[in-house]
Amino acid sequence: MPDRCVSKQTLQRLPAYLNYLRSPGGKTGKNVSATSIAEALGLNDVVVRKDLASVSSKGRPKVGYARAELIRELESFLGYDNSQDAILVGAGKLGQALLAYSGFPQYGLNILAGFDADPSLAGREVAGKKILPMDKLPDLCRRVGVHIGIITVPGGQAQAVCDQLIDSGVLAVWNFANAHLQVPRGILVQNENMAVSLALLSNHLRERFSTKGGA
Amino acid sequence: MPDRCVSKQTLQRLPAYLNYLRSPGGKTGKNVSATSIAEALGLNDVVVRKDLASVSSKGRPKVGYARAELIRELESFLGYDNSQDAILVGAGKLGQALLAYSGFPQYGLNILAGFDADPSLAGREVAGKKILPMDKLPDLCRRVGVHIGIITVPGGQAQAVCDQLIDSGVLAVWNFANAHLQVPRGILVQNENMAVSLALLSNHLRERFSTKGGA
DNA sequence: TAGATTGTTAATCGATTAACAATC
DNA sequence: TAGATTGTTAATCGATTAACAATC
Numbered sequence: 151m152p153d154r155c156v157s158k159q160t161l162q163r164l165p166a167y168l169n170y171l172r173s174p175g176g177k178t179g180k181n182v183s184a185t186s187i188a189e190a191l192g193l194n195d196v197v198v199r200k201d202l203a204s205v206s207s208k209g210r211p212k213v214g215y216a217r218a219e220l221i222r223e224l225e226s227f228l229g230y231d232n233s234q235d236a237i238l239v240g241a242g243k244l245g246q247a248l249l250a251y252s253g254f255p256q257y258g259l260n261i262l263a264g265f266d267a268d269p270s271l272a273g274r275e276v277a278g279k280k281i282l283p284m285d286k287l288p289d290l291c292r293r294v295g296v297h298i299g300i301i302t303v304p305g306g307q308a309q310a311v312c313d314q315l316i317d318s319g320v321l322a323v324w325n326f327a328n329a330h331l332q333v334p335r336g337i338l339v340q341n342e343n344m345a346v347s348l349a350l351l352s353n354h355l356r357e358r359f360s361t362k363g364g365a
Numbered sequence: 366m367p368d369r370c371v372s373k374q375t376l377q378r379l380p381a382y383l384n385y386l387r388s389p390g391g392k393t394g395k396n397v398s399a400t401s402i403a404e405a406l407g408l409n410d411v412v413v414r415k416d417l418a419s420v421s422s423k424g425r426p427k428v429g430y431a432r433a434e435l436i437r438e439l440e441s442f443l444g445y446d447n448s449q450d451a452i453l454v455g456a457g458k459l460g461q462a463l464l465a466y467s468g469f470p471q472y473g474l475n476i477l478a479g480f481d482a483d484p485s486l487a488g489r490e491v492a493g494k495k496i497l498p499m500d501k502l503p504d505l506c507r508r509v510g511v512h513i514g515i516i517t518v519p520g521g522q523a524q525a526v527c528d529q530l531i532d533s534g535v536l537a538v539w540n541f542a543n544a545h546l547q548v549p550r551g552i553l554v555q556n557e558n559m560a561v562s563l564a565l566l567s568n569h570l571r572e573r574f575s576t577k578g579g580a
Numbered sequence: 581t582a583g584a585t586t587g588t589t590a591a592t593c594g595a596t597t598a599a600c601a602a603t604c
Numbered sequence: 605t606a607g608a609t610t611g612t613t614a615a616t617c618g619a620t621t622a623a624c625a626a627t628c
Contacts, residue, residue: 165560229567247462254441338569352444
């Protein structure tokens, strides 16, 4: 069995491999080599080979990997074939967009419901998903065994919501709020931080212009 | 003047420092030390000190940094005080949510308009922002000098949209589509890839349960 | 002064890359 | 067989951490 413990870097590249293998744009033979994936994605081929080795052990010299099987192995490794239940807190614009996004099941995420502190939102539905009042949260989480919580509240409320989620049994938090969340050991916070992305974009533009102007 | 060329890792941490300094939760003295920031965010203090040194040179032994000035320096370094124009392509659910998001100006991003290939969307407004047909894109970008393009179309269309953006003068692409984009040298693609985040969440849960079950 | 804090220089760690042996 | 491709072992690179000197 391949090693289940991979580096964060590897884990971040695996979805790109899967995406490439699924895309109709790529080469369409029965087999696919790490080398060709590397070339298509602009990566070093040894990196790809090492990454694939942690997901599959079916690579054959000269032949490569069986495309269909590698896809299945990646999907399984990434948990796409084993859906996890999640709940979302904060049914504002972003929260509703996520509730309505139909692509998550494909990635093994099943959002059961949204929660919001605003009582006027309670009872509404977004894309067939109920928005419930906050006091229903602990019960639902514990009863169903929800382990993933999605935070889409304003930054100031994020920590309180996070604490509540963890109290209710959540083990992994997907945080869209611009806040640093304090959590106990063993709980994962995955920040989807737009401010970080924007900083990288802005820095790229500044560097480009300063280079052009300077040299 | 502090060094303008910082590592990607540093750049990713700077917004967290700024966020912490702005937050009312933190200590509220006139001065703030790298050590205290490090402690609050769970980072090594030398990392924070090195990061801050690339943004400011006003740190004083025993005293630390003047909070207000450090905030200004971070904002300036991150480009929050120097807004960049952007356009968005793909006015579906996610696209509309981003168009409507009122927090971007705070981060120096100003979305001028949305574009969509669907003619039935053209002419609509979302939060005061026009949705325009695709054929208006090149002209607007060039006329205004837009350098940032946001892609929120389905994966299959992302590369074509990306090419069009670059043709129209865009230098940095913020890609929300699940697709690997091929771009010429000098163009930045910043992927906001939900699949990657979900992979990290899913992996955490798997590891937690396998550890619990195994040992 | 004494001690907290800064900034720097050296050591450690981990990831990437390069070189190579194994194999279909 | 020959050559493409895999997987592994060693070398390189960069980031983090540790140790230390400087200073208000």
